[in-house]
Amino acid sequence: MKTKIVVTVGPAIDSEDMLRRMIEQGVRIFRLNFSHGDRPYFETIIARLKKLEAAMDVSLSLLQDLSGPKIRIGEIADAPWDVYKDDLICMGLPGGQKVLESTGQNLPTLRWIDLDQPRMLEVLEPGDTVTLSDGGLQFRVQEKLDARTALLQAANAGLLSSKKGVAFPGKVSPLPAFTPKDRMDLAYGLELGVNVVALSFVQDAEDIRSLINEMERLGYRVPVIAKLERKNAVENLEEILELVDGVMVARGDLGLECPLASLPGLQKEIITACNQAGKPVIVATQMLLSMVDNPMPTRAEITDVANAIHDGTDCVMLSEETAIGAHPVDTVRTMQDIGLEAERFGANHRRGPKAPRDQSDPAWFLAYAACLLAEKAKVRALVAHSISGATIRHLSACRPEQPIYALSPDYPARQFLNFSKGVLPCSIKEQLSDHLDRTEYFVDSSRDFATGEAVVITAGQPKPRQERVATNLVKIYVK
Numbered sequence: 001m002k003t004k005i006v007v008t009v010g011p012a013i014d015s016e017d018m019l020r021r022m023i024e025q026g027v028r029i030f031r032l033n034f035s036h037g038d039r040p041y042f043e044t045i046i047a048r049l050k051k052l053e054a055a056m057d058v059s060l061s062l063l064q065d066l067s068g069p070k071i072r073i074g075e076i077a078d079a080p081w082d083v084y085k086d087d088l089i090c091m092g093l094p095g096g097q098k099v100l101e102s103t104g105q106n107l108p109t110l111r112w113i114d115l116d117q118p119r120m121l122e123v124l125e126p127g128d129t130v131t132l133s134d135g136g137l138q139f140r141v142q143e144k145l146d147a148r149t150a151l152l153q154a155a156n157a158g159l160l161s162s163k164k165g166v167a168f169p170g171k172v173s174p175l176p177a178f179t180p181k182d183r184m185d186l187a188y189g190l191e192l193g194v195n196v197v198a199l200s201f202v203q204d205a206e207d208i209r210s211l212i213n214e215m216e217r218l219g220y221r222v223p224v225i226a227k228l229e230r231k232n233a234v235e236n237l238e239e240i241l242e243l244v245d246g247v248m249v250a251r252g253d254l255g256l257e258c259p260l261a262s263l264p265g266l267q268k269e270i271i272t273a274c275n276q277a278g279k280p281v282i283v284a285t286q287m288l289l290s291m292v293d294n295p296m297p298t299r300a301e302i303t304d305v306a307n308a309i310h311d312g313t314d315c316v317m318l319s320e321e322t323a324i325g326a327h328p329v330d331t332v333r334t335m336q337d338i339g340l341e342a343e344r345f346g347a348n349h350r351r352g353p354k355a356p357r358d359q360s361d362p363a364w365f366l367a368y369a370a371c372l373l374a375e376k377a378k379v380r381a382l383v384a385h386s387i388s389g390a391t392i393r394h395l396s397a398c399r400p401e402q403p404i405y406a407l408s409p410d411y412p413a414r415q416f417l418n419f420s421k422g423v424l425p426c427s428i429k430e431q432l433s434d435h436l437d438r439t440e441y442f443v444d445s446s447r448d449f450a451t452g453e454a455v456v457i458t459a460g461q462p463k464p465r466q467e468r469v470a471t472n473l474v475k476i477y478v479k
Helices: 016-024 039-056 096-102 118-123 180-192 205-218 231-235 237-243 251-257 260-277 299-311 328-348 362-377 390-397 411-417 435-445
Strands: 004-008 029-033 061-065 081-083 088-092 111-114 129-132 137-146 149-154 158-160 196-199 224-228 246-250 281-284 315-318 381-385 404-407 423-426 454-459 473-478
Touching (some): 004 328, 016 039, 016 328, 029 039, 039 180, 061 180, 088 096, 096 111, 196 205, 205 224, 205 237, 224 231, 224 237, 231 237, 231 251, 231 260, 237 246, 237 260, 246 260, 260 299, 260 390, 299 328, 362 473, 381 390, 390 404, 404 435
Parallel strands (some): 004 029, 004 315, 029 061, 061 196, 196 224, 224 246, 281 315, 381 454, 404 423
Antiparallel strands (some): 088 149, 129 137, 137 149, 454 473
């Protein structure tokens, strides 16, 4: 399967045996959700993954998913509440009810929801939408009782429990995506050995700059994934793509920010933009959610996963399915089965490699030319040598039919290449200084290629006394 699977680590798979089984199933990307768990827990998980990585001789990617400013209501008395259409409820700061009553306002018949985010309450205006319980309950702001108290009218019926997430569709949040908690989590995550970081609730490029600046202050620079969960993040996608290394289409919260019917179209637009930029993209949330409890997915879930692959995603992500699900191994196998069939269908209906948006860019056009050559010559694979991995990501974005063997002496570069579709990161013989010699040695010594099989090679051939050079060579090589 060329499309990569990201699994979320949780109680269902956090033992060494289960992590090994995930790796045996071909999983190379493990998401560590820092909304749950503490330092000792992640220290144990990362140690197990590092041990398995060495023992099984694979390159694993450890994705730290920062919490971000997830907004939740407080404890509510006598929960859960039955909420009926047109019910009126107040939302304000903890203790705000007494403050209002002290000013002469009488609210004895209204139920009260605490929200400890004064800046968010201040930007609410009459007519704004507020959703609770992951969108299950929708309210309209009927009135502002004071600067930090809103009177909400229910638009539908449902149950409301304590500590539920709250969203404000269409509002620009005054809360920074990179929170004080994220700063602490980032520091110890990098110290423990995470090698990719996902930032939640990104709104614009400034959020990404804040994270990168903090990394550099700590003496690290690992790839950054922007999680697109805000409507304004989609609107600012072009500037975000300039800074980030990859993107996650986080459909859960994005589906609260935007009309649900618009979500499939937004997914396609984001994937296309990432493909054109040569940045890996992950599609996440509720992909095989029914398999948390059931051994088989729904037909709709199968179609959803396949369509994400047809759209061009590099990775598909499992969340609750592997973190707390009853069938984590079966879920990964099911994802693989869907992916293989979707890719087979795509191969039968493809029209050759995808041309880059800017064919005047030498690096992009060289990658495209290599993919065209591989197709016309019907070679077994592409074998690419790259220090940074940039050329290999360009090759992947062209979506060749052949697998891409990615040779890099840089271990962090190989880890991030796990996120690119169709790419198989490989270590190389550094004793050979010539990049072309390294690729040819790899082909000659690999059991994946039979004698007489042809591959297309890309590499950088430096001039004498030139230490580094961009990829400047494409050739057909026969083992």
